[in-house]
Amino acid sequence: MASQDSTYASPKWWKEAIIYQVYPSSFQSHPGNTTGWGSVKGITSRLDYLKELGVDVLWTSPIYKSPQADMGYDIADYEDIDPCYGTLADVDDLIRELKRRDMRLVMDLVVNHTSNQHAWFLESKSSKTNPKRDWYIWKAPKSINPDGSPEPPNNWAQILGEANSAWNYDQVTGEYYLGLFTPDQPDLNWENPEVREAVWDVMHFWLKRGVSGFRMDVINLISKVPSYPDAPLILGPGHKYQPGQQFFVNGPKLHDYLTEMNRQVLSKYDALALGEMPFIYDEDEILKAVGARSGELNMIFIFGLVDIDNPNVRMALKPWTVREMKAIITRWQRTMIEKDGWNTVFIENHDQPRSVSRYADDSDEWRDKGAKLLALMQTTLGGTLFVYQGEEIGMRNARSGEWPPEAFRDVETINYWKKVQTLYANDPDMLSLGRKVMDMKARDHARTPMQWSAAPNAGFCDPEVTPWMRVMSDYKTVNVESQMQQQSGEDSDGELTTWQFWQRCLKNRAEHKEVFVYGDFHDQSPADPNVYAYIRTSSVDSGDRWLVVLNFSGQKQRFVLPEALELESWALGNYVSEKTPRKPLGRAVDLQEWEGLIGKVRR
Numbered sequence: 001m002a003s004q005d006s007t008y009a010s011p012k013w014w015k016e017a018i019i020y021q022v023y024p025s026s027f028q029s030h031p032g033n034t035t036g037w038g039s040v041k042g043i044t045s046r047l048d049y050l051k052e053l054g055v056d057v058l059w060t061s062p063i064y065k066s067p068q069a070d071m072g073y074d075i076a077d078y079e080d081i082d083p084c085y086g087t088l089a090d091v092d093d094l095i096r097e098l099k100r101r102d103m104r105l106v107m108d109l110v111v112n113h114t115s116n117q118h119a120w121f122l123e124s125k126s127s128k129t130n131p132k133r134d135w136y137i138w139k140a141p142k143s144i145n146p147d148g149s150p151e152p153p154n155n156w157a158q159i160l161g162e163a164n165s166a167w168n169y170d171q172v173t174g175e176y177y178l179g180l181f182t183p184d185q186p187d188l189n190w191e192n193p194e195v196r197e198a199v200w201d202v203m204h205f206w207l208k209r210g211v212s213g214f215r216m217d218v219i220n221l222i223s224k225v226p227s228y229p230d231a232p233l234i235l236g237p238g239h240k241y242q243p244g245q246q247f248f249v250n251g252p253k254l255h256d257y258l259t260e261m262n263r264q265v266l267s268k269y270d271a272l273a274l275g276e277m278p279f280i281y282d283e284d285e286i287l288k289a290v291g292a293r294s295g296e297l298n299m300i301f302i303f304g305l306v307d308i309d310n311p312n313v314r315m316a317l318k319p320w321t322v323r324e325m326k327a328i329i330t331r332w333q334r335t336m337i338e339k340d341g342w343n344t345v346f347i348e349n350h351d352q353p354r355s356v357s358r359y360a361d362d363s364d365e366w367r368d369k370g371a372k373l374l375a376l377m378q379t380t381l382g383g384t385l386f387v388y389q390g391e392e393i394g395m396r397n398a399r400s401g402e403w404p405p406e407a408f409r410d411v412e413t414i415n416y417w418k419k420v421q422t423l424y425a426n427d428p429d430m431l432s433l434g435r436k437v438m439d440m441k442a443r444d445h446a447r448t449p450m451q452w453s454a455a456p457n458a459g460f461c462d463p464e465v466t467p468w469m470r471v472m473s474d475y476k477t478v479n480v481e482s483q484m485q486q487q488s489g490e491d492s493d494g495e496l497t498t499w500q501f502w503q504r505c506l507k508n509r510a511e512h513k514e515v516f517v518y519g520d521f522h523d524q525s526p527a528d529p530n531v532y533a534y535i536r537t538s539s540v541d542s543g544d545r546w547l548v549v550l551n552f553s554g555q556k557q558r559f560v561l562p563e564a565l566e567l568e569s570w571a572l573g574n575y576v577s578e579k580t581p582r583k584p585l586g587r588a589v590d591l592q593e594w595e596g597l598i599g600k601v602r603r
């Protein structure tokens with residue numbers, strides 16, 4: 001249980017919000033738009049849809065001016081909108097329309113790096129004496145080879161292309177700049193107070209315009225170990241460059257910078273401060289950022305669950321078990337309650353494959369059950385809930401082998417495939433393993449156009465326009481329109497569709513916030529290899545307890561309730577349409593394949 005003076009259960013708008021992530025290029029275009037990209041006007045046209053689903057806050061991935069080398073995570077102007085998405089006036093309109101519906105907008109803030117086309121960087125690279133030289137991280141070559149070519153300052157690999165150095169040589173000034181992600185994304189030098197001031201200005205600009213907070217891209221990478229040492233060799237032979245994470249993740253000044261950000265900006269608004277923090281699992285480090293008294297951020301994305309199948313780089317596969325998955329979720333549920341922090345609940349975003357393909361079974365037979373099982377889990381965990389576009393209709397990865405390599409558009413996948421082809425040109429087994437990794441892990445799977453209807457281009461853009469990214473082949477059967485309209489639900493015997501089920505689960509969460517958002521959490525089945533069962537207890541009325549039982553397997557399972565628990569009624573289940581599932585209330589709960597249930601426990 002939380003300690004006496006814990007603020008864990010004190011209500012805040014950003015704790016109970018249901019936040020929906022829009023990937024703007026793929027969400028919704030607008031009539032007459034010939035770009036094949038989504039647009040801000042398109043987003044605005046879907047606000048009623050989001051409201052009906054049960055969403056309170058919209059977070060959009062970057063829509064700022066950008067050359068789109070990394071789909072907008074390379075920003076060339078923080079105070080303007082990319083013409084492919086629209087104009088500042090369109091964003092003002094979006095904010096107005098959101099407010100009218102009692103909803104809010106959260107922007108992506110990408111300030112670990114800028115685009116190499118940002119005016120700051122163009123100045124910085126123009127000469128060694130330019131006043132903005134020190135706004136980025138420039139270093140002399142480590143050495144010069146006998147053939148006259150320079151060697152980078154250290155062996156760090158690029159994060160989105162680990163075959164390459166994170167350092168990029170500039171012929172004009174004879175120095176390297178750091179670009180941890182790609183050469184198009186030079187890292188800002190946060191040691192320089194002018195850089196920090198400029199970031200605070202950007203934040204004020206948007207908060208004054210009416211946005212309600214930020215999702216801060218890789219915010220735990222802004223402080224680097226100043227000596228820039230070589231990374232240990234952890235990748236196999238053939239890899240010249242190595243992951244340097246230990247020298248730039250949660251670096252020595254991170255907490256100083258976040259505290260300063262809070263003092264200079266966040267404390268002046270009632271804004272959401274959400275940090276994306278990859279590569280860190282250390283409890284103390286995480287709590288320094290999100291502990292209720294930390295004075296830094298409100299919450300962060302912890303990567304435990306989405307890193308479950310990553311060995312040490314993302315584009316690779318590692319076997320995992322349901323028991324491990326449960327342990328990760330339980331760990332952070334308990335930690336935040338016990339240590340007065342705050343969780344984020346997410347299982348998808350634009351950097352991850354689709355959840356039903358990854359954590360359940362995305363075959364035609366089981367996709368629907370699996371997607372609903374995940375909906376039950378997500379909507380009953382403590383913390384702020386994030387839903388990623390398409391998750392609500394159970395969108396899945398492209399079928400294995402369905403896409404030719406050139407259909408993958410993401411810079412990470414393109415670099416990965418290049419590397420595989422270079423390293424394993426004569427090794428068919430390794431080439432086919434490379435393809436398998438792409439089919440299972442590429443970020444492209446989450447970036448396909450939203451499937452609105454069975455119309456051409458899935459209703460994402462006008463029929464005669466070619467979308468920037470291919471539409472999944474199943475859009476005629478899996479789409480919003482058919483899932484919203486299907487006559488099922490309350491008055492029929494049919495099962496709810498995935499969309500209708502999500503809507504109902506979100507409603508259930510909203511109606512019982514004191515249980516599912518703010519309540520206590522106790523794992524009931526840590527040792528069970530297939531079933532995840534947990535109890536959520538109300539933060540207000542300690543007698544109100546709910547049981548969640550989830551079968552994460554394609555086999556029937558039996559879960560036996562601990563003796564102290566007695567079921568009063570079932571409330572929701574993914575096999576049934578009735579409000580109260582007709583299931584026996586005995587201690588033995590027999591579960592169908594991928595079946596999930598929520599029930600009330602007797603006081």
Ligand code: NOJ
Nearest residue numbers: 070073110181217218351
């Ligand atoms: C995390 C973002 O979510 C991802 O899409 C991007 O490639 C990197 N940060 C770099 O900005």
